[in-house]
Every structure is written in C-alpha cells, then in structure tokens.
Amino acid sequence: MIKIQKRNSSSSLIFYLSPIVAILLTLFFGSLIFLFLDLSPIESFKIFFIGPISNWYGLSELLVKASPLALIALGLSYCFKNNIYNIGAEGQLTMGALFGGGVGLFFYDSNSIFLLPTMILFGSIGGAFWASIPAILKTNFNTNEILSSLMLTYIALLILDYFVVGPWKDPTGYGLPKSRPFSDAGRLPVLVDGFRAHIGVYFTIIIAALSYFIFNKTLFGFKLRVTGFSSRASKYAGFRNDNLIIYTFLISGACAGLAGIFEVSGPIGQLYRDISPNYGFTAIIVAFLGRLNPIGIIISSLLIALTYLGAEDAQLFLKIPSAVGFVFQGLVLFFLLGADFLNKYRVLLK
Amino acid sequence: MKPIIEFKNITKSYPGVIANKNISFSIEPKSIHAILGENGAGKSTLVKILYGHVNQDRGNIYIDSKNVRITSPSVAKKLGINMVFQHFSLFESLTVAENLILGIDKKLSMSELIDKSKSISSKYGFNLNLNSPISSLSVGQRQSVEIVRSLLNDPKILILDEPTSVLTPDEIKNLFKVISNLVQDNLTVIFISHKLEEIINLSNRVTILRGGEVVDTLITKNENPDSLGLKMLGYKIAKLKRNKVDDNSKVLFSLNNVSTFNQDPFSVNLKNINFSLKTGQILGIAGVAGNGQNELMEIFLNENNDNFKGNVIFKNQNINQLSTQDRKCLSISYVTEQRLGHSAVPEMSLTENVLLSMSHNKKFIKNDLINFKEIGNHTDKIIKKFNVNAPSNFSKASQLSGGNLQKFIIGREILSNPELLILSQPTWGIDAGSESFIRKTLIDLSLNGISIIIISHDIDELLEICNDVCVLYEGRLSKNLNVEQIDATQLGKYMGGLFD
Numbered sequence: 121m122i123k124i125q126k127r128n129s130s131s132s133l134i135f136y137l138s139p140i141v142a143i144l145l146t147l148f149f150g151s152l153i154f155l156f157l158d159l160s161p162i163e164s165f166k167i168f169f170i171g172p173i174s175n176w177y178g179l180s181e182l183l184v185k186a187s188p189l190a191l192i193a194l195g196l197s198y199c200f201k202n203n204i205y206n207i208g209a210e211g212q213l214t215m216g217a218l219f220g221g222g223v224g225l226f227f228y229d230s231n232s233i234f235l236l237p238t239m240i241l242f243g244s245i246g247g248a249f250w251a252s253i254p255a256i257l258k259t260n261f262n263t264n265e266i267l268s269s270l271m272l273t274y275i276a277l278l279i280l281d282y283f284v285v286g287p288w289k290d291p292t293g294y295g296l297p298k299s300r301p302f303s304d305a306g307r308l309p310v311l312v313d314g315f316r317a318h319i320g321v322y323f324t325i326i327i328a329a330l331s332y333f334i335f336n337k338t339l340f341g342f343k344l345r346v347t348g349f350s351s352r353a354s355k356y357a358g359f360r361n362d363n364l365i366i367y368t369f370l371i372s373g374a375c376a377g378l379a380g381i382f383e384v385s386g387p388i389g390q391l392y393r394d395i396s397p398n399y400g401f402t403a404i405i406v407a408f409l410g411r412l413n414p415i416g417i418i419i420s421s422l423l424i425a426l427t428y429l430g431a432e433d434a435q436l437f438l439k440i441p442s443a444v445g446f447v448f449q450g451l452v453l454f455f456l457l458g459a460d461f462l463n464k465y466r467v468l469l470k
Numbered sequence: 471m472k473p474i475i476e477f478k479n480i481t482k483s484y485p486g487v488i489a490n491k492n493i494s495f496s497i498e499p500k501s502i503h504a505i506l507g508e509n510g511a512g513k514s515t516l517v518k519i520l521y522g523h524v525n526q527d528r529g530n531i532y533i534d535s536k537n538v539r540i541t542s543p544s545v546a547k548k549l550g551i552n553m554v555f556q557h558f559s560l561f562e563s564l565t566v567a568e569n570l571i572l573g574i575d576k577k578l579s580m581s582e583l584i585d586k587s588k589s590i591s592s593k594y595g596f597n598l599n600l601n602s603p604i605s606s607l608s609v610g611q612r613q614s615v616e617i618v619r620s621l622l623n624d625p626k627i628l629i630l631d632e633p634t635s636v637l638t639p640d641e642i643k644n645l646f647k648v649i650s651n652l653v654q655d656n657l658t659v660i661f662i663s664h665k666l667e668e669i670i671n672l673s674n675r676v677t678i679l680r681g682g683e684v685v686d687t688l689i690t691k692n693e694n695p696d697s698l699g700l701k702m703l704g705y706k707i708a709k710l711k712r713n714k715v716d717d718n719s720k721v722l723f724s725l726n727n728v729s730t731f732n733q734d735p736f737s738v739n740l741k742n743i744n745f746s747l748k749t750g751q752i753l754g755i756a757g758v759a760g761n762g763q764n765e766l767m768e769i770f771l772n773e774n775n776d777n778f779k780g781n782v783i784f785k786n787q788n789i790n791q792l793s794t795q796d797r798k799c800l801s802i803s804y805v806t807e808q809r810l811g812h813s814a815v816p817e818m819s820l821t822e823n824v825l826l827s828m829s830h831n832k833k834f835i836k837n838d839l840i841n842f843k844e845i846g847n848h849t850d851k852i853i854k855k856f857n858v859n860a861p862s863n864f865s866k867a868s869q870l871s872g873g874n875l876q877k878f879i880i881g882r883e884i885l886s887n888p889e890l891l892i893l894s895q896p897t898w899g900i901d902a903g904s905e906s907f908i909r910k911t912l913i914d915l916s917l918n919g920i921s922i923i924i925i926s927h928d929i930d931e932l933l934e935i936c937n938d939v940c941v942l943y944e945g946r947l948s949k950n951l952n953v954e955q956i957d958a959t960q961l962g963k964y965m966g967g968l969f970d
Contacts, residue, residue, distance in 0.1 A: 339829055339838045344827060349818065350811040355773050356804070357826045358795025 123468040134388050138459035139409050146451040172429035180315035184276045184387055185428045187377035189322045190421035194331050194347015195375025197412040198368040199422025203348040208269030209376040210400025211276035213245040217384045218280055218375025222308035225288055225299055235305040248370045255369035259362040284391050298392035308386040320382035320422055321398035328414040405453045474658050480529035482515055487659035489515040489684045502659045504673035506702055508902045510683040513662045517629045521553040547575055550626030554616045560604045566598040566615050573619040590621050594648045608757050610641035629660045638758055639962030646672055666695040679704055703902050713916045715937050719749040722921045723890050728780030730765055738762040743947045752916050754932030755925045757942035763925050770892050771804055799830050803888035805879055806953040807895040813879050821849045823867050824882055856881030873904030880908055892923040909935050943967040944962035
C-alpha cells in the first residue's frame with residue numbers, strides 16, 4: 121500500500137532548489153525522448169538550447185519572447201501569492217491588444233507622439249477590465265475564479281476574431297482576417313536597430329523591481345502573503361480580503377494587457393487572430409518556476425522563452441514538430457509540482 | 471493478582487521528540503487505572519500504542535501474560551481492547567443507530583444491533599434516542615454514543631482519552647457512575663486525565679508520566695491532589711491571588727440584546743446576549759464547547775458579516791459597524807482559540823506575526839511602507855518580556871511550541887496597550903509552566919485597570935482568575951455569578967442550561 125503523509129516541516133532551501141531539480145529532470149527525460157526519436161541527445165540539446173542564442177539576433181529574439189512571459193508572470197504572481205488563481209491571462213492579453221490596438225487603428229493615420237502612450241494606456245485598461253469580471257464575480261457571488269477567468273479567455277479570443285474578420289478588417293487586405301497596420305507613431309521602438317527586441321523589456325524590468333519592493337517592503341505585499349497563507353488570519357488582522365482580490369486581479373490583468381499591446385504594437389504591428397503563442401498560459405509556468413519571486417520570474421522567463429526558440433530550430437534542423445517545446449514546458453511544470461509535493465509530503469510504502 | 475496488561479520498555483519517538491521512553495508498568499484487571507500527565511507527557515501516545523493506532527519503536531505489551539503485537543486497531547479489538555478518543559469520530563448527519571452500525575466490526579443485523587444497544591443503554595443508564603441525528607446531540611450524549619459503540623464489541627479493556635474535558639459537572643458525575651458499573655461487570659478501564667481531583671475520586675491506581683517517562687505508579691487512595699500535582703509537574707505551582715474590582719469603576723464594554731441569525735445548521739445562534747464589563751474586571755464565559763463560543767468571538771471581532779441584531783458598546787460608543795481593525799485602533803485586543811492560522815500565521819516569522827496584529831500602528835507602517843527594524847525591536851521586546859523560548863525574531867511561528875507561541879501572542883496583544891483584552895481558551899493545550907505564567911500575567915493586567923474577557927471550557931481556570939463568570943448554553947448567556955460566592959452545584963446546573 122502507498123501512503124501519503126504530511127511532513128512535519130518542509131524545507132525552504134528545497135523550495136528554492138526544486139526548480140533546478142525540475143529542470144535537470146526535464147533535461148534527463150528530454151534526452152530520453154531524443155533517444156527514442158533516434159537523435160543524439162547532446163547534439164539535439166545543442167540545437168535546442170544553445171543554437172538559438174549563439175548570436176545577437178537570437179539573444180534579441182529571446183528577449184522578444186521572455187519579456188511578455190515575465191511581464192504576465194509578474195502580474196500573475198500578485199494573484200497567486202494571494203491564493204487567487206487567475207488562469208485567464210491569455211484572455212486579458214487579448215483584450216489589452218484589442219483595446220490598445222483599437223486606439224491605434226482609430227488613429228491609423230496619426231503621427232502624434234501621444235498615440236503610442238495612449239495605446240499602451242488603453243492596453244493595460246483593457247487587460248484590467250477583462251480581469252475585473254472574474255474578480256467581481258468572485259467577490260460578489262463567490263464564483264470559482266479559475267473557471268470564470270479561463271472561460272473568459274475563449275470569449276476574448278472570439279471577440280478579437282470578430283473584429284479582425286469584421287469591422288476592423290484591412291480594407292486593402294484582400295479579405296484576409298487581419299487589420300490594417302498601425303502608423304509608425306503607433307509602433308513600439310526597438311532597443312537596437314535591426315533587432316526586434318523592443319522597449320517593452322524596460323517596462324518588464326521596472327515592473328519586476330517595483331514588484332520586488334511591493335512584495336517585501338509594503339503593507340499591501342504583506343497583506344497578500346498573509347491572505348495567501350490563511351484567510352482567517354487575514355480577517356483577524358482586519359484586512360479586507362475582497363479588496364485584495366479585486367486589486368490583484370486588476371494588477372495582473374493590467375500586466376497581461378500591457379504584454380498584449382506590446383506584442384501587437386511591437387513585433388506584430390497590426391491585429392490578427394493568433395497574436396500570442398499561448399503566452400498567457402505559459403506565464404503560469406513561468407510564475408511558479410520563478411517561485412512567485414520577481415527575480416526568479418525573470419530567470420525562468422528567459423529559460424521558458426528558450427524552449428520557444430529551441431522548438432523552432434528543432435523543427436528546422438531536427439525535423440521534429442515544434443510542439444516539442446510545449447512538451448518541455450509541460451515536463452518542467454510536472455516535475456516542479458512533483459518536487460513541491462514531495463517537499464510537503466512523504467510517500468510511505470507499506 | 472496477575473496483571474491484565476503489562477507494558478515493558480515501550481519507546482516511541484517522533485522526529486525531534488521522544489514521546490515515550492522505556493515505559494514499563496502494569497494494570498490490574500477489573501480496576502480503573504488512571505494515566506496522569508500534563509499535555510505532551512506522552513499519555514495519548516502510550517494508549518494509542520496499546521490500541522494499535524501507533525506502533526512502538528521498541529518494547530513489548532503483554533495481555534494476560536502473553537506477548538502480543540498490536541499492529542492495528544482491528545487487532546486490538548480482537549484482543550478485547552476498545553478506545554474512546556478525545557475527538558469523536560461520528561457522522562453528524564447520520565442517526566445514532568447508523569453511527570453504531572458503522573462502527574462495529576462484528577456482523578450484526580440492524581434489529582440485533584438495536585436490541586443490544588438498548589440493553590446496554592438501560593443497563594448503564596445511557597439516555598439515547600437511537601433515531602436522533604448526531605448533529606442534534608449534546609457533547610455528553612455524543613460521548614455516550616462513542617462508549618456504547620465500544621461496548622457493542624464486548625471489550626475486556628476500555629480506554630477513555632481525556633473523557634471529561636468536554637463535559638459539564640453533571641455529565642461527569644454520570645460518566646463516573648457508568649465507569650464504576652463497567653468495572654463491576656469485570657471490565658478494566660484505562661482513564662486518561664490531567665485533572666487531579668477526578669483521578670483521586672475515580673481511579674484505583676494511577677501511573678504518572680512526565681516528559682515521556684514514568685514517574686511512578688501509585689495506589690490512588692493514599693494520595694491527595696497536591697502530592698499528585700507535585701509528581702506530575704516536578705515542581706509546585708504557587709496559588710494565585712485574584713484582584714478585587716472597585717464597585718465604583720465604570721462600565722467599559724457591554725453587549726445589549728445581541729442575537730445572531732446564521733443559516734448554517736452546524737452553527738449556534740446567539741439569543742439575546744446581555745452583559746457588561748467594568749474597568750479592571752475579569753469576566754469568564756464558561757460553557758461546554760459548541761454552545762456559541764465561536765459565534766460570540768465573531769461578534770467581538772466583527773467577523774460575523776453583520777448577521778446580527780443588538781448593540782456592541784465600548785466606552786459609551788456603539789461599535790457595531792466598526793471593523794476588526796477599527797476596534798483594534800480603539801484599543802481592543804484579541805487572542806483567538808485557534809493559534810495557528812488565525813491569530814498567527816505558521817509560515818511567517820515572529821516579526822511578521824507581530825505586524826499581523828499591529829498593522830494599524832503608525833509606528834510600524836508609514837505611507838504603506840513597513841518599518842521592519844522597528845517591528846523587529848518590538849518583537850525582541852515581546853520575546854524577552856514574556857519569556858518566549860524562540861531562537862530569534864526570524865523564527866517561524868510554526869517552530870514554537872504551543873505554550874511559547876501562546877505566550878508570544880498574548881504578549882503581542884498586551885504590549886499593544888489594550889484597554890480591553892478578549893481571549894478564547896488562553897491556556898488550552900499548553901504546558902503547565904506557561905499556563906500559570908499566562909494566568910498570573912492576566913491578573914497583573916487587571917490590577918493595572920485593564921478589562922479582560924476570557925472564554926474557556928476550563929472551569930478551574932475561570933474560577934482561579936475571574937471576578938465573575940457567566941455561562942453560555944445553546945447560545946444563551948446566564949447572568950453574572952460572582953466567583954467568591956459561587957458553588958459548584960449551581961455552576962453545574964448553569965452549564966446544563968438551567969438558568970433564567
């Protein structure tokens with residue numbers, strides 16, 4: 121018989137080491153997968169993890185992918201610390217792109233310097249608005265935020281779909297489901313000419329630093345942690361749990377919305393159906409792999425971004441489907457959750 | 471006489487603590503054998519080993535001189551050993567009869583079971599309606615269900631783990647009658663307690679445990695409460711001197727006609743609660759657990775979501791609408807029954823746990839920024855002043871023992887300079903040293919003019935430190951009884967609901 125028993129105390133050292141354990145296990149099982157496919161694990165890993173970042177262009181691409189992941193994960197970490205499970209960042213990202221992008225399309229011939237800031241502002245408002253729906257449902261009707269935020273994602277995707285095939289379709293676009301391009305004033309500046317990495321990276325770094333400060337030095341951050349550990353203790357302390365739920369949802373929605381508007385005004389430059397390769401969902405893995413710690417999230421976002429790039433190269437050079445990138449992301453999350461579980465519980469064989 | 475049970479060198483250790491260390495003693499058949507010790511002395515571990523619920527690391531148990539390996543409760547039951555736990559395991563929504571049939575190992579039809587339960591009930595004087603749902607029963611009646619369930623297995627040996635801790639004085643009297651009758655019918659009863667008086671009154675022999683080791687096994691009739699207490703603790707506890715409330719002192723806090731309207735079938739609604747508390751007075755709220763104590767505490771804290779009528783008055787001001795935090799700002803402090811996860815967060819450091827209760831204090835929070843240095847110093851002050859045994863102010867709350875954490879929490883609330891301190895079960899489950907320290911601290915506080923409300927199941931504690939005691943029964947609160955003039959029979963009647 122297998123018995124699961126709670127440990128008397130779980131180690132906080134192991135808590136911070138378990139992402140590394142999870143990564144090592146992922147590499148091990150990843151190499152088994154490569155062996156199974158008759159590929160040399162070492163060669164494959166070189167193509168997968170080293171090839172993509174062995175030149176400046178690759179490093180820039182890494183930032184292009186890591187920046188939205190980190191930005192969304194930072195927002196999510198507010199919710200997760202508070203024990204609120206916002207699974208709908210993908211929808212909030214979409215709404216951010218739609219609101220901000222909508223501004224860009226409305227003023228498609230503008231060259232005002234205020235266009236881009238307005239788009240960014242509306243992007244974050246769009247994300248926060250979409251996140252406010254599950255938050256209000258939760259505080260007023262005690263609905264399960266996991267389900268409502270997840271389902272709202274699909275609604276958001278369909279709304280985007282409606283606009284790009286309907287009212288916002290590019291009149292000169294041969295009927296393809298995409299909008300007209302934004303004007304140059306509506307495009308996010310790049311960091312270095314010739315590379316796609318954009319100034320969204322600065323926002324991400326600033327928000328990471330700000331979050332670190334908020335989590336560790338402010339009463340608001342303290343309230344989040346207390347409520348995450350025990351809602352009764354939070355009541356005892358006199359904190360208003362409902363307000364915290366609303367605030368954390370708004371913050372994470374705004375971050376996802378920012379990521380959305382950065383994507384469409386940055387690398388993409390217009391609105392169309394598939395603006396995000398599941399950044400909103402992958403960011404959940406990034407947040408947990410980074411232990412909900414802003415510095416950890418930056419590191420894990422770079423790592424997970426690498427699986428996106430590696431998957432593209434693997435498709436090209438190894439002739440294997442790019443879905444292998446998602447397999448690696450799934451493995452990392454699986455082993456991380458396993459390591460966390462075994463840190464809290466022991467398994468006894470009887 | 472040949473012993474029915476013999477423990478030989480029983481040792482059991484858990485990570486970081488030896489619960490039982492070389493325990494050896496024997497129990498005579500057809501007797502009441504008490505096991506005495508304070509919380510954490512290893513009493514429960516020992517009887518759980520006997521019942522097969524826990525397995526010993528080393529040592530042997532002999533039943534009727536035969537070495538037996540009791541690996542599980544079902545093995546114990548086959549050997550005729552049954553146990554009634556301190557925390558009952560009954561299904562609230564099922565009837566008594568349904569609970570009885572679920573709990574027995576033998577194959578009995580429902581009608582056989584009912585006949586047998588009825589004959590046991592009438593023989594030993596249990597007054598049970600087999601068709602009532604458990605949720606409608608008092609704690610004493612629930613205990614009767616547990617005992618009848620054990621007796622259905624025809625045991626030779628019955629273990630009762632702290633059976634009196636949740637009962638009213640009258641119910642205790644009944645229980646003792648039942649136990650005596652059981653022994654007359656050739657049963658051996660093992661009775662666990664930390665209450666000295668009842669051990670003297672009830673048992674034939676007593677084994678005293680301290681720190682996981684046997685101190686002595688004695689014939690009870692040669693002992694008195696003081697001699698047993700000294701052996702249990704290893705030192706003597708000084709008697710406390712109560713304060714006197716000045717007749718002219720002003721009313722600080724009162725509840726006027728407070729009633730609650732919860733829909734939850736498992737909560738008790740308060741009915742027209744009235745009391746007032748003077749400056750410097752210690753008021754005890756007695757009563758068996760589950761008679762509205764939690765709901766009353768919710769009213770004090772305002773965790774009730776406004777689901778009540780009536781008035782909560784502090785210093786002539788109606789504070790019905792004030793949140794927990796606003797009330798703290800008015801200098802009301804709280805110590806809740808549940809320490810971990812309510813008045814302290816186990817995963818957080820002591821410093822953070824100070825902030826938990828002090829976040830309204832401008833000294834510690836400025837413009838939403840936390841002044842950790844100031845809080846750390848304050849935490850050190852609490853640790854020092856209240857003799858909290860903690861490595862440092864970074865230690866997590868979960869690393870402290872129950873007694874130390876409680877001293878820490880009470881210290882934290884006292885150093886917030888309250889005018890009114892409300893505590894629920896302040897010494898529940900903690901060691902005797904911390905217990906007497908806390909009681910003395912509370913009396914000292916009242917001498918300095920601070921008013922205190924103590925909600926407690928422990929009558930002895932209330933009689934020791936309070937000026938007045940009220941009794942809570944099914945959501946109703948009795949009038950004040952002055953502790954100087956109280957007698958135990960009257961208090962017993964009150965606890966059974968016989969007041970107004």
